[in-house]
Amino acid sequence: MSEATTPIEIQTSENVNNDRLEAEMEPRPASLSPRPDCEMCNNYEANLTRLQEVERELREKLTAAKQLADRYENELSGERVYRKELEDNFRTLGTDVEKRVTRFQTEHQTLIDKLVAMENKHKLCYDKMVREYTTAAQTCTSLEKDIAYLKDKYLHLLGLKKEKAAELRDQPIDLPQTVEQLQFLCLQLREDLIEDRAAKEHIITDMQNQITVTKEQLREEHMDKRRIEAEMTAQLNAVSHELGVARSKLNTVFAENKEMFERQKMSPAYQQRIEELESQVEKLQHERQTVDRQYAESRQKCSTLQMELDTCETVQKDFVRLSQSLQIQLEKIRQAEQEVRWQFDDDIFNCNNCESEFSTKLPKMHCCHCGKIFCPNCLSHTIPSGPHRRPAKVCNVCHTLLNRESAPFFSKSGNDN
Missing domain, CATH: 3.30.40.10 (Zinc/RING finger domain, C3HC4 (zinc finger))
Incomplete structure (x- = not known):
């Protein structure tokens, strides 16, 4: 008990009036509570009742504050989990989009390189085919010229022969007068005929050989032309197929890029949603700090009131102890009145x-x-x-x-x- 407690004024002289002391120290009730007519005890009881009521109200407020703090904590935890899931989803989506964009760019560049290579190959094949076709055309033209030349030469020789025959037919026949001259003339004509026939056969053989070689060359040129046309057709078909595949892939890439751009357009909405959630989280954190501060203040008040309550309980116990001690001392004083x-x-x-x-x-x-x-x-x-x-x-x-x-x-x- 502190020294602030009001000391009990009791008479200190040796001739104190015992009757008055007995009146001040009447026995307490069985509950050992202070005397009903003691103003200080009544004040302490009133203060104790008031403090208990205040403590009860503070405990109720503290319970409500704890429940509110728990609710805010649960809401904040839910928002944090939702925000973390949203951030993880955006992070995963961004990583997937970046990977797909990189892959599409790589495939697009590969397709462009293949297209350029095929165009170059097609150009080379086309140039080669044009050169071969030009060479074949020139060869055909040369052979046609040779055939025309041989034909003209043959016709010319045939015409000369006809002219010579007509000239011979128109010439007067100067037959020899003697048999020897006639025989000599026959022999001479026979030799000329043999020579002309041999020359004719030689020319015909040469012409036939040239015609055969020319036909063989034409046939080979025609076969080469068909082979080149078939190869060029196959190459064109392959290039067309590859171009179709490349166009299909490019269309797929363009569609995916369009989808990616649409997602990028939607990204500001998600970002705005994230900012709204962050604002709500900050607001909830601020409210939680306010609640924590109010809770700390309530706990401080509760601690102060608990200390005051403990002090009041200590005062009450001191009064009870005083009552017991005074009763014991009263009994001792009563006994002392009957002995030395x-x-x-x-x-x-x-x-x-x-x-x-x-x-x-x-x-x-x-x-x-x-x-x-x-x-x-x-x-x-x-x-x-x-x-x-x-x-x-x-x-x-x-x-x-x-x-x-x-x-x-x-x-x-x-x-x-």
Whole structure:
């Protein structure tokens, strides 16, 4: 009990009126509560009731604040989980889009390279075919010219022969006059005929050989032309097929790029949603901080009120202890009225306060006020006595009775306990 507790004013002279002391120390009820007519006790009871009511209200507010904080915490946890899932989804989607864009760009570049290579190959094949076709056309033209030349030469020779025959037919026949001349002429004509026939056969053979070679060359050129046309057709078909596949892939890439661009257009909406969620999370965090601060203030108030309640309970216990002690002291005083106050050393073996056993080697000490025997620890207080104000050792109870400014003895014993 602190020194702020109001000390009980009790008469300190040796001739105190016992009747008045008995009136002030009436026995307490069985509940050991303070006297009903004690104003201080009534005030403490009122304060205690008020503090209990305040404590109850604060506990209710604290419970409501805890529930609100738990609800906000659950909502904030849900928002955090949703935000984390959304961020993970966006991160995964962004990674997939980047990978697909990179893959599409690589495929697009590969297709462009293939297309350029096929165009170059097609150009080379086309140039080669044009050159071969030009060469074949030139060869055909040359052969046609040769055939025309041979035909003209043949016709010319045939015409010369006809002219010669007509000239011979128109010439006058100058037959020899003799048989020898006639025979000589026949032989000469026969030789000319043989020579002309041999020359004719040689020319015909040469012409036939040239015609055969020319036909063979034409046939080979025609076959080469067909082969080149077939190869070019196959190459054109392959190039057309590859171009179709490339166009299909390009269309797929364009469609996926369009889808990616649409997703990128939707990205600001998702970003705005994320910003809204972040704003809500910040708002919830601010509200939670406010609730935590209010909760801390409530706990501080509750702690303060609990300390005040503990102080009130301590005061109440002190009053109960005082009541018990005063009842005991009253009984002792009543008994002392019927016997001598002074206690002889041979009659007392234990301390009247702590009941510790006395040693036979040390002298027993008496309280200078009540005359009872105490141990040195219980007889540690002094009170000025007599005209010379000499210090006199007294017990705890007598010190409380004689010194109005001292704290009650029961409060010290309660604190020690």
